[in-house]
Amino acid sequence: MPPVAESSLGVKADFPIFSRRFDGRELIYLDSAATSQKPAVVIEALAEHLRGHNANVHRGVYALAREADAAYDEARRRVASFTNATGGETIFTKNVTEAINLVAYSWGRAHVGKGDAVLITQMEHHANIVPWQVLCRERGAQLRYLEVDERGELSLEALDQELARGDVRLVAFTHVSNVLGTINPVAEISARARAAGAVSLIDGAQAVPHMPVDVDAIGADFYAWTGHKALGPTGVGVLHGRREILEGMEPFLTGGDMIASVDFYSATWNALPAKFEAGTPMVAEAVALGAAVDYLSGLGMERVRAHERELTAYMLERLAQVPGLRSVGPLDADSRGGLVSFTVEGIHPHDVAELVDRGGVCIRAGHHCAQPLMRCLGVGATARASVGVYSEASDIDALIDALLAGREVFGL
Amino acid sequence: MPPVAESSLGVKADFPIFSRRFDGRELIYLDSAATSQKPAVVIEALAEHLRGHNANVHRGVYALAREADAAYDEARRRVASFTNATGGETIFTKNVTEAINLVAYSWGRAHVGKGDAVLITQMEHHANIVPWQVLCRERGAQLRYLEVDERGELSLEALDQELARGDVRLVAFTHVSNVLGTINPVAEISARARAAGAVSLIDGAQAVPHMPVDVDAIGADFYAWTGHKALGPTGVGVLHGRREILEGMEPFLTGGDMIASVDFYSATWNALPAKFEAGTPMVAEAVALGAAVDYLSGLGMERVRAHERELTAYMLERLAQVPGLRSVGPLDADSRGGLVSFTVEGIHPHDVAELVDRGGVCIRAGHHCAQPLMRCLGVGATARASVGVYSEASDIDALIDALLAGREVFGL
Amino acid sequence: MDDLYRDYILDHYKRPRNFGSLEPHDLEGLEHNPLCGDELGVHIRVKDERIEDLRFHGFGCAISQASASIASEELKGMSLREVAELGADWMIDLLGIPVSATRRKCALLNLKVVRGAVSGDDAWPS
Amino acid sequence: MDDLYRDYILDHYKRPRNFGSLEPHDLEGLEHNPLCGDELGVHIRVKDERIEDLRFHGFGCAISQASASIASEELKGMSLREVAELGADWMIDLLGIPVSATRRKCALLNLKVVRGAVSGDDAWPS
Ligand SMILES: Cc1ncc(COP(=O)(O)O)c(C=O)c1O
Ligand SMILES: Cc1ncc(COP(=O)(O)O)c(C=O)c1O
DSSP: OOOOGGGOOSOGGGOGGGGOOBTTBOOEEOBTTTOOOOOHHHHHHHHHHHHHSOOOSSSOOSHHHHHHHHHHHHHHHHHHHHTTOTTSEEEEESSHHHHHHHIIIIIIHHHOOTTOEEEEETTOOGGGTHHHHHHHHHHTOEEEEEOBOTTSOBOHHHHHHHHHTSOEEEEEEESBOTTTOBBOOHHHHHHHHHHTTOEEEEEOTTTTTTSOOOHHHHOOSEEEEEGGGTTOOTTOEEEEEOHHHHHHSOOSSOSTTSEEEEOSSOEEEOOTTGGGOOSSOOHHHHHHHHHHHHHHHHHOHHHHHHHHHHHHHHHHHHHTTSTTEEEOSOSSGGGBOSEEEEEETTBOHHHHHHHHHTTTEEOEEEOTTOHHHHHHHTOSOEEEEEOOTTOOHHHHHHHHHHHHHHHHHTTO | OOOOGGGOOSOGGGOGGGGOEETTEEOEEOBTTTOOOOOHHHHHHHHHHHHHSOOOSSSOOSHHHHHHHHHHHHHHHHHHHHTTOTTSEEEEESSHHHHHHHIIIIIIHHHOOTTOEEEEETTOOGGGTHHHHHHHHHHTOEEEEEOBOTTSOBOHHHHHHHHHTSOEEEEEEESBOTTTOBBOOHHHHHHHHHHTTOEEEEEOTTTTTTSOOOHHHHOOSEEEEEGGGTTOOTTOEEEEEOHHHHHHSOOSSOSTTSEEEEOSSOEEEOOTTGGGOOSSOOHHHHHHHHHHHHHHHHHOHHHHHHHHHHHHHHHHHHHTTSTTEEEOSOSSGGGBOSEEEEEETTBOHHHHHHHHHTTTEEOEEEOTTOHHHHHHHTOSOEEEEEOOTTOOHHHHHHHHHHHHHHHHHTTO | OOSSSOHHHHHHHHSOTTBSOOSSOSEEEEEEETTTTEEEEEEEEEETTEEEEEEEEEEOOHHHHHHHHHHHHHHTTOBHHHHHTOOHHHHHHHHTSOOOHHHHHHHHHHHHHHHHHHHOOTTOOO | OOSSSOHHHHHHHHSOTTBSOOSSOSEEEEEEETTTTEEEEEEEEEETTEEEEEEEEEEOOHHHHHHHHHHHHHHTTOBHHHHHTOOHHHHHHHHTSOOOHHHHHHHHHHHHHHHHHHHOOTTOOO
């Protein structure tokens, strides 16, 4: 089947890593769900900040410090407006994991107690599971799971039943599953949580880099995502939060920049968002993330989504041709993000990844930090291929060839 | 007085920012205690990692992922051996503030309770004050301060008296004061804390970038520092910790990478150091910090210290010539790091900084995140000039000229 | 002549008007500038819903002290309603010097304190 | 021929020796590979301070399964003392294929389980 019209955005040349050769071969990178590659403009923004505008923020009166302040503020504005999150506060964290922990520690310890429940789903990443396990154990609360059905989807009726029990204080769920690919009905879930008096938190790590996301329209109380998956550098994540809730919360990390004043035995807190950004922030990384979202906006997130949808449809179709291959998650590309997890009969996923690497193809194998979901799926691990803005249909052809060759190595 | 022999290491050209001009003028940067400037090799290491070796760590089987893993591991090795901290574990955090909070949350909540005390000093940065205030309030413990004497130093006798009370569980103190410049006798304090059964934590933010530091020889239980002050990028900090203590601690941030296995209702933790590094780490930043410590080792930390000591002596001498100027901290350069805080009679420190900026000189003014110390000193704020490896005697001459010109603007 | 440190700014800094305390007073406020640890407080006496008299106290830089001093002369006699509606521009215009983003906080500290005292609104300026 | 997936490796993977459970047993161990969620357990029967018999169970990749299978044949009859001293090199040599840093954990998983069962040392290899 010939690659379809939108199956390439023609931007590979923007990403320096694709000019590298591995044993003389091109890089075929189908692991964007783990981390994205970075366009030259992002790397250059990072380097240029450190090269020419570096100073500590928030405190200096000299020209260079004013430049650093302005760059950091501007990065926050860009990042907030990229997902239309300007109705709330935007806090920079080191990754989405810290963002979720921030909410678990600061909001959770004050609002979740005995007799309360935290509701998450069976398709969460460990980052959206373990902090709630720890919180519930510490506070004597109950952790409950919303089931994933055989299509790999959540049921809104099941959600209503859970909420009807009246004890749910928080609903935490992923926007897009990093294993199943499922795109969840996040606005509906947030609205139902709110109607039931529960706070909502969305893990947008796999959504923001790949589709238009309108945080204000979705209406969750917290929406978190991570820079390195969105063409940004490592070391920076984002937490969007409703202002009233953040204002009522105690801080998480404490120290410099987040205080209004410090006495010997007590301190008062700075205004938002500084209250939640203790210590010197990842200024250069935030600036580079600002460049990343500008780059994505330049491509147009509708186009990015259309492109990745086409590639996913193509990938599902081609994978179905590989004997013994079973993919998980929704069947049609409209309901899923740009990744497909699968198993191959007779070859452990770890070996699948190793075998396709011989064809120069990079995919991931393992539990994808979603062990509870693996248990639900009845597998220990899967292989996963995932796309990004730079992916092309030919990458998927290479994957299929490598899979077929791998089967031969195993005598299948 | 002519600049002395070691008063320049002759490395300004290694730092791209010094080729910038501000309104046609050179940058005279005397704010290294807030953050250091970065040599080209560090910026290049950061960019090169993202350009050519970027993949998520710890999990991939393909060649690129192995490169990223190796680069991250190698960065940890370099950073640990730079301060001879190879006897314990080295954990990457986002800054020193997170490192201290990690200990306060994970060690503190388990080991500090009613009837216990946490001992800190009057010369701490807010990062080493507020986490202990929060811990002590939460746990019903007492926070006590070791006094700073009129020379700006701590007294070991006072320490012994505090420890003799028998309730001190933790002694947390700075290696070098970011306001007074005082170099504390960290090995002695650690040894006495240990002898008294207390755990010790050292904030090395102002020490590691400026002098030879031997973490194993100092013998504290925790030693923390921050990358951006040590020629590294923003977004990365370091916590060295004694293995037995870290092993006995519950994790701080939870999520991916820090688990051994995750069940629906419980999880087990990964081995050190991963247990304390939840989520995707700041890989590129750690790699760049590795390049920074290599650069510093190349200069030789003994030479760096000698250079900064000379500059500090020169600065103290020249500042004393400015009418109405009063500096704080130890009088001789041997007892202090490369910074001098001061006030000028008749000009608020904030205005001092603004006035010297007109001479192109960058210094900091304010409470330097040390409000309790400001109270002890009886001032609301000070101005602070601080040096780094790239500083030269002529920078100090420019500061003095600018100060004298500033006094004239104020009609003094 | 210096752009920022004009003669009248330095004059207000060195000899601030309406500084000290006012006892008894009807309203009071106190604010810190987290940037530099400066502190500014105000005492206000009210009569017929107007500021009859006021005094600032605390310490700060030339910009914050001069702002407070200059503003104090205008604030006397204003109705509380008017005061609650004073914006940043009013203060900056009154000050009459170019204020950088960093120094803006200094220039607006007194208005923040006064607004807080008069209307309890301590979120201003966001 | 493939470097890693040699015929004997694939043979041991597809038809692992000494797999299953052993009841009753004297020692047992279970480990996860956090990298990929693999699980490997062992049952050991001891006689005269020697491994009389053993069985592995669990699931994993070709490398971890083949390692367990190949090692199982050598482990039978070894004294517990000898087992406690087996190092990574022993296993890697026995496996006879080049093992990358990433796959090393797979190759050593069975020895980790056995050492844990025999000497309670679950920190190995650090
Ligand atoms: C002594 C000291 N401790 C802690 C810090 C906080 O460092 P960071 O902001 O990188 O966490 C600083 C610098 O700001 C410092 O000078
Ligand atoms: C759905 C989801 N949530 C959370 C994370 C964790 O992101 P990070 O490691 O950047 O904190 C990931 C990726 O690893 C993810 O896919």
